[in-house]
């Protein structure tokens with residue numbers, strides 16, 4: 001063996017071992033054997049052994065390594081470690097990680113993804129969806145709700161209370177429904193087909209609020225008192241955190257409570273005097289019990305040594321003297337109950353703290369823990385449900401509405417927008433299913449909930465805008481027949497609440513993801529803040545060398561995948577989806593590498609470089625969205641008819657990942673590092689394309705006639721064909737129009753005339769009198785013409801009716 005061959009074998013061995021994440025010991029043993037072989041063939045000199053020993057001994061002898069390598073690095077790390085406030089620390093500690101951690105770490109196990117059980121509804125949950133949920137959809141008139149009453153009707157409120165809609169999360173022992181997260185999501189999706197006021201009103205008490213907080217942290221007395229009352233609707237809850245001075249920075253609330261003695265219900269008790277000014281609080285105007293977050297202070301040390309106890313949550317009945325509620329905000333013409341609340345020196349007993357006095361100061365932890373679950377359910381489900389319904393409605397409308405003598409849905413420009421709606425609807429449903437499935441497996445997936453909240457609300461906003469464009473004036477003119485405009489008006493509400501979206505993308509997704517999903521960063525941070533120096537050194541040593549191996553491995557993997565185009569990677573299926581798995585594994589390794597390089601070169605500054613953080617978060621997010629879509633395809637039996645939806649969603653997600661990587665690299669502060677990153681990750685530039693026109697065409701086509709794929713796209717939505725259900729009627733009209741098309745063609749052909757596709761009643765007359773069609777066919781043309789007109793017409797009103805009452 002000559003020297004060159006030996007060197008090539010050495011490089012290949014290093015690359016292979018790094019690629020497969022071999023341990024330092026295995027690495028050392030393998031290299032020692034290679035050195036021995038090299039000595040045997042006379043290509044390894046004594047000097048080479050010396051260099052090898054100088055590197056290998058300190059690395060492998062733990063005492064030397066810790067003293068001379070780890071210790072100085074630990075000191076340096078402490079210097080650059082980002083500062084973390086108590087609220088940030090609690091937010092990071094909240095919740096668990098799940099499949100997103102696999103995606104973050106560079107080697108996602110696709111079998112594991114597909115082996116997670118498919119979420120299912122039990123008989124009771126299914127019956128609730130088929131019974132009370134259908135019924136309340138039937139009862140709700142969104143125009144009356146939004147335009148005339150600025151509220152749900154009293155009958156709908158009563159029906160919701162009587163049928164325990166506000167108690168989906170409350171345990172059976174208190175009389176609640178105790179539905180799984182997946183079932184809650186399905187209920188909200190269906191409600192959102194009809195009215196966003198309805199889905200928000202039901203969503204909020206089942207999300208972060210008194211019910212959830214009481215079940216997790218309440219004392220037995222609090223649970224026994226409140227939970228059965230919440231179930232029956234005798235109590236309407238709200239939760240007040242946001243104040244005028246503290247919106248996104250909710251940890252900075254100025255609202256406070258002072259521990260003191262006072263009189264309550266005629267008795268002197270230890271309590272707190274609360275002062276607050278909150279705004280934007282959903283259900284506050286009608287709430288009977290106010291969940292309140294404030295900072296508790298104990299200046300007279302009535303509870304102990306500590307003066308500033310921190311954020312605390314209490315339950316305050318709204319009929320107590322001094323509690324001000326009732327006034328309303330008017331959020332974007334989607335008038336769900338929302339408003340401010342104030343109190344100035346309101347005295348309540350300490351027992352009003354959720355969990356009792358010992359939970360004083362634990363409020364922030366309680367909130368972020370509950371948010372890690374709730375954020376994956378309510379807003380993502382409302383968004384997905386709304387878009388699923390709108391996908392079907394827009395598909396139907398595109399087929400029914402004709403201009404230039406053809407259905408507008410046949411025009412390529414419209415196809416592009418339709419495909420975005422269809423592809424995203426497929427993906428959004430997949431994401432809510434996978435995320436709620438994770439919760440039902442016992443996870444509190446804080447990173448996944450941030451991803452789901454951000455991306456599904458953004459996709460909803462963009463898809464509604466597309467649907468508006470396709471509907472033209474029909475979307476713009478409001479009235480009982482308009483099924484889009486309120487969703488369009490209200491879209492920014494979902495963007496703003498539960499963590500405004502810019503903040504969620506810029507800070508939360510990657511900020512939490514990097515620390516929670518990275519295999520070593522959390523351990524390094526904990527070690528660096530450990531006061532026990534020896535323990536800190538041991539822990540840091542373990543994490544650091546694991547981290548170094550992990551980083552080298554990701555660089556080797558990224559180089560190899562770029563070199564081979566990642567075509568050599570295995571995938572769980574050798575069909576049309578194979579390439580998607582390969583690219584996702586490649587991007588996952590790229591993310592792991594980019595993440596380490598960003599942390600290494602920017603250190604604590606990464607926290608302030610929000611656009612770098614946002615793009616790293618985008619890579620992780622789109623990997624998650626794409627994984628959920630692949631899982632859906634698999635869980636639904638790999639229906640090849642659905643491939644256009646899957647292809648659109650995957651190609652769009654992969655393209656977005658590539659864009660995020662490319663923008664990240666071109667904006668990377670260190671230009672030398674940026675060049676190196678380009679050479680490793682994008683040596684041939686950006687090759688992936690957006691979904692092609694052909695894919696758009698296939699998706700748009702599927703959306704414009706009844707077929708199984710389209711049915712799966714709208715599964716679970718309120719589409720019952722009843723006279724009052726605008727979307728159900730639209731589905732019927734689509735079916736009838738499609739049945740009329742061949743009859744119409746027959747009449748035109750036989751008459752030798754090119755008639756326009758309207759006034760179908762006149763076409764019927766002509767066809768009948770010329771004996772071209774049967775009476776039955778003529779009847780279909782006549783009834784369909786009525787429905788067609790309903791579909792394309794818009795509402796008009798007396799001027800007086802439109803004046804605000």
Ligand SMILES: Cc1cc2nc3c(=O)[nH]c(=O)nc-3n(C[C@H](O)[C@H](O)[C@H](O)COP(=O)(O)OP(=O)(O)OC[C@H]3O[C@@H](n4cnc5c(N)ncnc54)[C@H](O)[C@@H]3O)c2cc1C
Pocket residue numbers: 239240241242246247248249279280281282283331338493496497498499500501502503504506507610
């Ligand atoms: C209709 C409605 C219902 C609500 N319901 C409730 C409720 O029931 N209970 C409750 O307590 N709260 C509720 N909220 C509050 C809500 O959840 C948000 O927390 C709050 O609206 C955000 O504060 P802000 O609107 O003052 O925006 P600001 O905090 O002023 O933010 C303005 C912009 O700056 C961005 N931003 C802020 N910080 C950063 C950062 N570090 N990096 C990047 N961008 C940043 C935000 O993303 C946003 O785009 C509700 C709000 C609305 C509008």
